[in-house]
Structures are given as C-alpha cells and as structure tokens.
Amino acid sequence: MSSAADWTRRILIGALVLVAGSQVYLAQQNRALKQRVVSQSAAVAAVADAHKPPDRSAYEASMQGQCQPFFETAAPKNGKRYDVSIYFSLERDCMSCVTDVVRQWNSMTGQAAIDVHGYTRVDGTRARAVLEQELRPLFPVTEIDDLEVKLKAMGVQYTPVVFVSDAATGRILFTHAPLPSQLGDRRVLEKLQTLIQPCA
Amino acid sequence: MRREIGLALLLPLSLMLASGCIRAKAEVTERDGVRVVSNSAEGDERDRPHERLHTLWKTTGTNVAGQPGFEAALWADSDRGGNIYVLDHATQRITKLDASGRVLGQLAGRGEKPGQLSKSERFTWSDGYLYVANGGNGRIEVLRDSGEALPPIQLSEVKAPGEIYVANGNFVVGKRFARDGSYAYVYTPDWKVRSGLRKTDPIAAPIDILRTHNTTCPSSDGLWILSMLENRIEKYGWDGRKLLETSRDLDWDFPKDARGRVLPELLVHRACTVDRAGNLYVVYSNPENWKRGNEVYKFAPDGRLLQKAFELPILNATMIRFDRDGNLLYSDGRTLTKASVERVP
Numbered sequence: 064m065s066s067a068a069d070w071t072r073r074i075l076i077g078a079l080v081l082v083a084g085s086q087v088y089l090a091q092q093n094r095a096l097k098q099r100v101v102s103q104s105a106a107v108a109a110v111a112d113a114h115k116p117p118d119r120s121a122y123e124a125s126m127q128g129q130c131q132p133f134f135e136t137a138a139p140k141n142g143k144r145y146d147v148s149i150y151f152s153l154e155r156d157c158m159s160c161v162t163d164v165v166r167q168w169n170s171m172t173g174q175a176a177i178d179v180h181g182y183t184r185v186d187g188t189r190a191r192a193v194l195e196q197e198l199r200p201l202f203p204v205t206e207i208d209d210l211e212v213k214l215k216a217m218g219v220q221y222t223p224v225v226f227v228s229d230a231a232t233g234r235i236l237f238t239h240a241p242l243p244s245q246l247g248d249r250r251v252l253e254k255l256q257t258l259i260q261p262c263a
Numbered sequence: 264m265r266r267e268i269g270l271a272l273l274l275p276l277s278l279m280l281a282s283g284c285i286r287a288k289a290e291v292t293e294r295d296g297v298r299v300v301s302n303s304a305e306g307d308e309r310d311r312p313h314e315r316l317h318t319l320w321k322t323t324g325t326n327v328a329g330q331p332g333f334e335a336a337l338w339a340d341s342d343r344g345g346n347i348y349v350l351d352h353a354t355q356r357i358t359k360l361d362a363s364g365r366v367l368g369q370l371a372g373r374g375e376k377p378g379q380l381s382k383s384e385r386f387t388w389s390d391g392y393l394y395v396a397n398g399g400n401g402r403i404e405v406l407r408d409s410g411e412a413l414p415p416i417q418l419s420e421v422k423a424p425g426e427i428y429v430a431n432g433n434f435v436v437g438k439r440f441a442r443d444g445s446y447a448y449v450y451t452p453d454w455k456v457r458s459g460l461r462k463t464d465p466i467a468a469p470i471d472i473l474r475t476h477n478t479t480c481p482s483s484d485g486l487w488i489l490s491m492l493e494n495r496i497e498k499y500g501w502d503g504r505k506l507l508e509t510s511r512d513l514d515w516d517f518p519k520d521a522r523g524r525v526l527p528e529l530l531v532h533r534a535c536t537v538d539r540a541g542n543l544y545v546v547y548s549n550p551e552n553w554k555r556g557n558e559v560y561k562f563a564p565d566g567r568l569l570q571k572a573f574e575l576p577i578l579n580a581t582m583i584r585f586d587r588d589g590n591l592l593y594s595d596g597r598t599l600t601k602a603s604v605e606r607v608p
Contacts, residue, residue, distance in 0.1 A: 186381050186382060187382055189398075189399055189400065189401045190381075191375065
C-alpha cells in the first residue's frame, strides 16, 4: 500500500518536473521567436527602404520654372522650339526604359519643333558598343563625364530623367515623359505652349 | 527521487534536440558524388579558441605624406618582393605600395585605350606582370609592374571578365554575372582554354541573372564559388568536377516569391579569401543591418564551417585577401589594413 502511494508521489513529482521543463523550453522558444520577429522587422524595413522610390514628383516640381541647369546653355537650334534633354545611365537603366522615353518624345517631333537629345556617361568599350548600336540610331547623345555623380550632387537620385525646356530661354517647362497612352498626343504640346514664360 | 527528477529533465532536453534547435555539428551527405555539407550557424569548432587580428599597419585614407588615398579599394595582390598593388574601383587606378604601406607609384586609370581600365574589380600579379580583368572594356589588360601596357587578351568564353587568378600554374577567369557558358574558365599560361567550371543554370526570368552574382576564391585543389545573394557556396576541382557544396544556417528573413524561392535582395556573402592551409574565410552581411559586413567565418577545405573566426574592425569590408606571407589585407574602400592572424590562446 505504501509502495503504491510512493509510486503515485513519484509520478506526480515527475509530471510536475516535466511540466516545469516544458514551460522553460516554451519560454526559451518564445524569447527566440520574439528576437526573430524583431530582426525580421529590421530586415524587412531595410529592404523596403532600399527599394522605396525617391519622391520623384516633389523633385520634378522643384525643377519646373528653373532655367536649363545641366551642362548646356540655352540656344535655339535650327528653329527648334523645345529642347528635350534625357539624362540616362548606361549602367543602371534598363535599355527599354531609355528607348521608350526617347520614342515617346520622338513621336512628338512631327507635330512641333522639338529637339530630343540624350546625355550619358560612357564607361568602357562594352558600354560604348551598346550606345552606338542601340541608342545613337534613335537620337543624338552627348557624353558627360561622371554624369551620375553630377546629377546626384544636383539632387537627382534616379534616371532616366527628362527635362523639356524652352529652347530660346532654357526655362524648364515640363519634367515628365508622356505616358505611353499619350504617344503623339497634341495636348502634351499644348500644355507646353501654356508654360512658356520668359526666363528671369 | 533524484533519478526521477533527472529523467524528467532529460525529456524536454531530448525534445529540444529532436526539434533541431540545437545542431552542434555539420551534417554531411553525398549526392551524385558531390559532398553536401549542411553547417550549423556557428560551426563545429565554435567553442574552440578563435582567431585574432594584430594590425601591422593601416593607411589613413588621406592622400598625404606618401599615404595612399583610396575612394573604393576593391582588390589587392602582392609580388614576390612584398610590394602590394591596390585597385581603386572608383578611379580604376592601381596603386603600388611597399611592404610597409608607403606609395611607390600608380598604374592604369579609367579609359578605353590600351592600358586603361573600366569597371575592373580584380587583377593578379604573376612574374612581373599584372593581369587585370578589364570588365568594362571586355578584355584582359596586361601591364608590366612599371605600368607599361602590353597587348591585351580577348577571350571568346568571357566577354566581360570579372575575376582573375593564377592557380596551379594556370589562369582562372570568372564572370561576376554568369548568363551562359560557365561561371569561370581555366586557361593555360599561353591562354588556351582548358576547362569551364560550373555550368550556368537556365535563366527563366530576368531576375535569375541576379542569382548568378558570384565571387570566387582559388585554393590548391579547386575554385570556391560563392553565390553573393544566396546562401550557397560550392567548390569545383580544376578539372571542372564539382567537389562539394556547403552553406551556413541563417536565421535571416529573406523575402520570398510566390513559389517560395528566396528573392535575392540582400547580399549574403561579401568577399572571401583562402589561407595557405586551404581554409576559406568568408565575410557575411549582417541581417540586422545589411549594409554592415564585417563578420568573418572560416570553413575547412572539406566544406565544414569551423567557427566565426573574427570580426574586422571596420563596418563594411570591400575585400579581404591573404598575401604571400600569410598576412591579411582588408579594406572598407577608404582604408587598407595589413594584419597578422593569431590564434587566441
């Protein structure tokens, strides 16, 4: 009889210790999980920040109305009324991103006196081959040393970037490429017309 | 009574072990003749004495009084006289230093002409010549260590050379992004191709090209290939045979696509080097701050992770490299440090 009571006591103590051990284990797992959640949040935030596009519209808005800021002074060429300057990177920009922008503006040249011109940095013979074969047939391109560095210093964090300016004064009128749905849309040019003002 | 308590405590412990939350040793299996090593997070020798760096000298990062001023030092190699050549990725110049770190001269520079470099990240010194993987110009640039340019070498297998080494008397040239062919090729001293190492996988989606982003490190028995964006390290013998693949347990939150595949957003491996005993040292990114990369883990020649060897006293390593004397050169881009590696007693 005493032996049965003894065994019952042993089983109860064993069960209690087992429960206590499991609790300790669970607490450890819970703590590890919490730490993991914290580190996950940090990593997710870092990834999100890395891929967050810069505030493009704010930057572009700040540029409108300024006079041609980059690398060339305003001078009407062959009676052209608008200068479309496309700054792009052969290293970072996808080729179709650049060619799409160029084609969009080229599609306007039949309707208005537009001069589409590209600016980029060429680093190495492989990049030069891409430029000569894929881009120069579409539009004239001027090479600028360390273009990305210079644009970054001016606050431009991304490319391709487009500045449409009044060829006579250099005033920036427009900073967007037309949407694909606006290909050849005369309203884009009419909007430009309304924006022309003398450059101070 | 004590025995019962001991037994009861053993049960949760065995549960913990069974659930895999404690894995002390690497698990080694074999698949198609290839050794597959699944390593624990901290390594088989995590409790044994670690290593310690003893700084021999460090450049100040300013271009004064014979001190080199680097913008983005990305690679270094040494000649038999102990001189050190350092490639600055930003300027594409190679600076020659003596063994104590003083500037002796400069070579090359950015450009497309013979002797000029573009997007170069690696070079190797061999018998008085510097062979530069001139990626942006699509050729191997050959320079005397005085700076004189010799006719460059064009390789049909590697259009944009990313890495170059001399190993086992041959040249090894690799691609940083391997779209087709092999990741690296072995060439004889007269530039005849001998073998391709690690064939590329089919690229189904444009993002897959990022998964081929790699860096390599040669050892006597083969080439380590580190996938920079994924948790995978492989070693190929010089005959092209895959010897092993290995990894380290990472408790990182990798973003995944709809198919559950890890999206290569974060750099896992930064740089690697191999010591004279054939051990591989790998700089890992830090999952809590992925811009930080200074923790160096050490793998045995057979792929077992031994331990976290040491932490570099810089925030973000752009390179680590053992020189011919077994000292470690490392850089954060601006500065270059030469250190000896000592085992902590």
